[in-house]
Amino acid sequence: MKVLVAVKRVIDYNVRVRVSEDHAGVDLAHAKMAMNPFCEIALEEAVRLKEQGIASEVVAVTIGPKAAQEQLRSAMALGADRALHLEHDEALESLHVAGLLAGVVEEEQPGLVLLGKQSIDSDNNQTAQMLAAMLGCGQATYASDIRVAGESVTVTCEIDGGLRILALQLPAVISVDLRLNEPRFARLPDIMKAKKRPIESRAAQSLGVDLAPRVRTLRVDYPAERQPGVRVDSVDELVDRLKNEAGVI
């Protein structure tokens, strides 16, 4: 079974984002970029499926500018067998990304598609569900455990009230959550080897998906700042202030 993993280049999760001077967006010019943490987890799971002899091939795909090939190199260093790049310079919406991934699925015919549940830039949490809809297949979101057996996959999903375990027919689309696994670090020799491996790159437009924007960002702002607080010296003072000043207890 082939496993397709989508990976996204995003700002590193430790970086504090800055609003651009004209408030048109955030300033990413010199920001440190990395693979979206949830995509790392999806990739790790695919590689483990291969190590267990369940997956025969792990294909990583990214959609983004030329620089996103850096994340594909990381993916190969971590164990992806092949890397596909759909080049596109402008930011895309989840609907477009799902449409492009549906095109890739058509060509590659994977048994399983793994994606992160959200990317930490747009925080959309949409692409996996949209892709599943376009493919007409089953979906599982927020996976914290994945077990493939024969023609089906059993997925434990983290939901608001606890856990839900679903069985899906393959092919299926799964979005992964933080507790699915702990991604490994790439080893230096693998990083070196990955530098020389081919990346199958082509223009995203070549897939014939309508990439016209549906949503325009009018402006971005920092949220209202909280008023600076005070230090209290004792439990007595804390309880007194909560009762008499804030009126919350």
Add this chain to the structure above:
Amino acid sequence: MSSEQTVRTLVVAEQSSGEPDAATARVVAAAAALGEAIEVLVVGSGAERAAEQVARLAGVQRVHCCEAAHYDHAAAENTAALVAGMAGEYTHLLAAASTTGRSIMPRVAALCNVAQLSEVVAVQGPDTFVRPIYAGSVLATVQSDDALRVLTIRPTAFDAVGAQEAAPVAALAAGEDTGLSRLVDEQLVSGERPELSSARVVVSGGRGLGSGDNFRLIEAVADRLGAGIGASRAAVDAGYVPNDMQVGQTGKMVAPELYIAVGISGSIQHLAGMKDSRVIVAINHDEEAPIFQVADYGLVADLFEILPELVEKLPRHES
């Protein structure tokens, strides 16, 4: 959309065993900010009973009720197909940004070939919305050019609507069971405690607690205050508490009257889930901890010394 187009909104409500989810009244509030024509869809076993309550939410004009078991357990494939089939009648489809809404609505949007907007925190007009991005570090004001807008609403950003005389409830024929996924099991955390995302007070513990056993200290404080209990990702990852207690960018969003963070450093991802709380208290022995930057009241101290004393000195919650 031309601004003259009449707004007509369908709210996809959640219910379990006939009890509508508390967030529904807040999503209806977001719908009311769009326009007066508000209808609600309730699906699954128990939908008929839940629909009676939903019909009494102020502003609701009609409730569509589809009592069929293949919509239970947030069955995304079946529910999305049903909602997409109704979409032609509406300009806006809304659901709560819960794990259920976030699972269903993108699927609906894709079936309708439109964009979806997640975690909307403000409605500025029928096509213009505000939503947090980058873990809530910034707010984006976005305009949607699609004729149908599919939104998930962050419930804590809207005040629940009040009550009204019951609106009419209409039975809706069930769609097909797609059979694409099947429920194997559900392990729900039974709650004697207030639900985290709607609790008036939340007490959260982090890695500083050091073990699951030590969370008893947090429980004691929460008992005193009648509070819900939350946690940081580090506390959940370490296995101190279950996943449904995680507050943050990738956990639950809470905005209680009072949030008490104990042994939590205040990472940007944690802050994303709680910084809209009205009053924030931080207890941490590291005075440099970033949590103090958002705290209204900060106490630099060892939590193991402070919590027992706090339990003793807090007034007892009357329920």
